[in-house]
Amino acid sequence: MKFNGLLGASLAVTSALGSPYRNGLFTRQNSGECQIRLPPTNGGRKVAIVLDSSGSMSSNDPTDLRIIAGKSLNRQLVPGSTTTGDLEADLVTVVDFDDEARVIYPLGDTAGADGVFDSIDSSGGTWIADGVDKALSELTKPGNDPTADRSGILVLTDGEDSDTDGLITQIERAGSAGVRVSFGFLAPSESFFEPDLLAAILRTGGTYTSFASAEAVQSFLFLVLSNGLTAADHSVTTGQLLLPGVTVAKLSGGDQPVSFTYAAQATEHLVFTFESLSSQALDGELKDASGNSLGSNSTAGTDRASISYTADAAGNLQFEVNTNDPAEGVFQVSLNSSLGIAGCNLTTIPPPTNTTNGTIPSGTPTPTSTIPPIVTAGAARIATAGVPLAGLLLALVAL
Known part of the structure; x- marks a missing residue:
């Protein structure tokens, strides 16, 4: 499958980043587990997990990492047996799709869903719109109201929908119902850099990501969970993680x-790449925690631009993208690191047992006001005039 846009650019710069990259693809270093403090949840959500079972998955995801990711996400939801105090049970439905979509687990207790993921195969075509349609039907069926602002759909796919216009329509239907839609695309084709499709996803409040290797699917889950599966999961000022x-x-x-924030490790080499998908002129600037410029670049039309930086010491970096165009547009940002793909894996994070989702295990260093914590994630938010940029601590790493 052809790589396009920033996905192709990510692969193009790997030779400059040294040994963590083999055969032009990202690999994960044995530098310890990524331990991210996920936003707290009180449960009470309705979540649809929609997974691609088309034939191309046999080559793009031969070890079924998307299925493992689906199980991992389900285990982060709140089962009915663990509800205490203010912690309410979540409900989940599981949908797989190829030539058509099938509801393989109707909306119900998360505890019963784990086994159904093993029935997902890799055969057939790709009709994502039908998967979103059937997921939305499950989330909105009578008996589990309300739906708005407490429901979310997560889609993992590698394919081009046979009906892209129909997919946009289904996403807009979900947004109108107050359902947040998030997409993770593995090696997507050029049509999935279509601004109308991405804008439809982002307007629901959801997360859009793409990645070249199935190994990055767990990082995608951390991006979605940090942004919030549903509108009830976080405040509107909280953005999403940026992971290599x-x-x-x-x-x-x-x-x-x-504005994006990333806390670099000492000697880590970073490449921030940005690209407008709406033919807007963009200005990008990298700054340190004090606001001092570390580099800048600009791009016009749909050309890509990059800023490279090697960190002298561990500390927060700010990356800001701006356009003078008042019209709404869509742009993409990728971060490539000499440390390779983040070692983030939900299988290492315990499920929620109270109002804290994904607690950091004991023994992890606690941030102080004088020593900046080492993190491998950044948070994005809209920076308003007159308000200083501030990093949102979301991850601690044991190296």
């Missing part, structure tokens, strides 16, 4: 800069 090896799309326009 994953490309993230955001909405642009209105003369409001979009």
Whole structure:
């Protein structure tokens, strides 16, 4: 399958980043587990997990990492047996799709869903729109109201929908019902850099990411969980993580800069790449925690631009993208690191047992006001005029 956009750019710069990359693809270093403090949840959500079972998955995901990811996400939801105090049970439905979609687990207790993931194969075509349609039907069926702002659909796919216009229509239907839609695309084709499709996803409040290797699917889950599966999961000012090896799309326009924060490790070599998918001129600037410029670049039309930086010491970096175009547009940002793909894996994070989802195990260093914590994730938010940019601590790493 052909790589396009920032996905192709990510692969093009790997030779400059040294040994963590083999055969032009990202590999994960044995540098310890990524331990991310996920946003707290009180449960009470309705979540649809929609997984691609088309034939191309046999080559793009031969070890079924998307299925493992589906199980991992389900185990982060709140089963009915663990509800205590303010912690309410979540409900989940599981849908797989190829030539058509099938509801393999109707909306119900998360505890019963784990085994159904093993029935997902890799055969047939790709009709994503039908998967979103059937997921939305499960989330909105009578008996489990309300739906708005407490429901989310997560889709993992590698394919081009046989009906892209129909897919946009289904996503817009979900958004109108207050259902957040998030997509993870493994090696997507060029049509999935279509601004109308990405904008439809982002307007629901969901997360759009693409990645070249199935190994990055767990990083995608951390991006979605940090952004929130549903609108009830976090405040509107909280953005999403930026993890190496994953490309993230955001909405642009209105003369409001979009700011990302990344806390680099000492000697880590980083490449921030950005690209407009709406033919807007973009300005990008990398800054240190004090706001001092470390480098800048600009791009016009749909050309890509990059900023490279090697960190002298561990500390927070700010990456800001801005356009003077008042119209809404879509742009993408990727972060490539000499440390390779983040070692983030939900299988190492315990499920929620109270109002804290994904607690950091004991023994992990606690941040102090004088020693900046080492993190491998950044948070994106809209930076308004007159308000200083601030990093949102989301990850601690044991190296």
